Amino acid sequence: QQAAAALASIDVGPLDPVAGYSRLLFGSDWLDPDGNGCDARNDILRRDLTRMVLRPRTNGCIVERGSLRDPYTGAVLAFERGPDTSGEVQIDHVVSLANAWRTGAQAWTVQQRVAFANDPLELLAVLKQTNTDKDGADAGSWLPPNAGLRCAFVARQVAVKARYRLRMTPREHD
Secondary structure (H helix, E strand, O other): OHHHHHHHOOOEOOOOOOOOOOHHHHOOOOOOOOOOOOOHHHHHHHHHEEEEEEOOOOOOOOEEEEEEEOOOOOOEEEEEOOOOOHHHEEEEEOOOHHHHHHOOHHHOOHHHHHHHHOOHHHEEEEEHHHHHHHOOOOOOOOOOOOHHHHHHHHHHHHHHHHHHOOOEOHHHHO
């Protein structure tokens, strides 16, 4: 019901041109938006993983290993930090940065775009392959492979777009 109410507040229109888009326009590093001493990537790993082991002497910030249930597929992965393994769990921007750019973020300040890119509502720990498959798609062109997880994904996209006053295409809105 909350998602349906939020959906009614979202403007519908075409995508802006992708011209001028660069990932760097949303910041180059993970920030610490809540001021807890941990960057957003590590905050999301700590929020979304279970059975975690944290690195000693990092103020509880760095996850060394844990278990991830991918919110898009339901698949479970044992995460272990390391140069050959950390990339298997990625932090997905629920509303991709490219889609945000094309639906209103072009008009934002750099500070607004950086805040968006580090907002926990906008971020989910997911499997690398799932993140690759989703790429820059919106809910009108990509839904989680696990049908039972689609409503949660759509509701989250709606919440993000409503919070940041981003547009939806007609297909996405439908």
